[in-house]
Amino acid sequence: MPEPTTRERMISTAVTLFRREGYTATSWRHLVEQAGTPWGSAYHHFPGGKEQLAVAAIELATVTTSATITRAFERNDTIAEAVRWWFTKAAQALADGDYRAGCPLATIALETVNDSEVLTQACKTAFTTWQNELENHLREHGHPAPEGLAAAIMHNMEGALLMARVHNSPEPLTRAAGHIAILAAHTMMRRLP
Amino acid sequence: MPEPTTRERMISTAVTLFRREGYTATSWRHLVEQAGTPWGSAYHHFPGGKEQLAVAAIELATVTTSATITRAFERNDTIAEAVRWWFTKAAQALADGDYRAGCPLATIALETVNDSEVLTQACKTAFTTWQNELENHLREHGHPAPEGLAAAIMHNMEGALLMARVHNSPEPLTRAAGHIAILAAHTMMRRLP
DNA sequence: CCAATACTAAGACAGTCGTCCTAGTCAAGG
DNA sequence: CCTTGACTAGGACGACTGTCTTAGTATTGG
16 A cells, blocks of 8 residues: 555545544644644645545545445345444444544534535535445345435434434444334335335 | 523524534624623623533523424324424424524534533433433333334434435435334334344 | 756734633612 | 622633745656
8 A cells, every 4th residue: 555645644634533523623733733744735735725625535435435335235145234234334433433433424514514515515415425325235135115215224324323422332323223124124015105 | 471581592592503503613702692692791601611501502402302302292193193293393493494403412412522521411411311202202102112213213313304404405304204104113013123 | 957846844814712801880688 | 878799891811713925845857
């Protein structure tokens, strides 16, 4: 693996900090200190300022999570197992980070809705990407209502991640995975409304 | 209705601003300007500073939403209808506020987890209060797995609120209510895992 | 070897933040 | 009337913010 560039280090550190502290609470100074990158390079690599950095961070988080979703469906045979694998993975990541790192986008999304058009749009695209990816995998498994179930998975992932963070416990995520299993089984017979 | 005191006006304005802009982005100056309350009274009524204001705001939001949950189960006969009523109510509130005002606590919770022990605890208490309230109502309706279903309702409410905000659409909330209806019906026969 | 470009260094800048303070206003009780 | 306490006015304070600038160093292509 090649040495990451300054720009790359800034972006990946941004993902970490935004997801731990949020957008507003993450400052350039804190970021360059954490990343060990030159303070003077900030506006060289990101002339659009903090907002541009955040867009890059959102895009990186998007592809990372997309890859995780794909892996979940590669390594598991059924929808319920794939979802459980993904949710368990998220629970582990949360626990490993002392319950400080939840969804990399949720905090940014909530902080900047209708405050920054650009960031809201970036978050929207990211969530849509994930949901479409889920939808495709569900369709491949022959599920009759992939759109509704994909939405349900997203809702449960985001909601459970929030609750898991607040409660310092992986339980919401494992529980939510169980609920998805029920929904998936149910809608195998009858379409989702 | 008696004229609200300065303190009360500050708290209710705080609920509005925290939920629209988040904790970090809401400043005392912005708050007193919005509330029309004296700038000099801030640290008289809240010697504990912004954190104490936030705790008061969280407590107010807790009882307000608790009341909404109770009303949902008073005005509807079945669990599915009550949940649908609550979620529709939330969707309306969201739309009325131009999709700026979602869950009054989610943003604060995500911003301050493990950054402010006090606020995290306050959010935790609030979420637990709601979930317990749901659980009691479900039990009264004779549901066999009130704990699991109450958790599912919380996850779906929070997740759907986030998605609804980002997408500027009530659809996630109506869809999530449908999913809860399925879960409720299913678990009427068999216990949740 | 030289020119041109990519990048770094370090700070100035104007603004905002939460907090705190002192002087002043006001109302109620004696 | 006077005193006592609750409350308001409005700004000072130092710390921090995102942004931008100017001077300097590496690095690359010819």
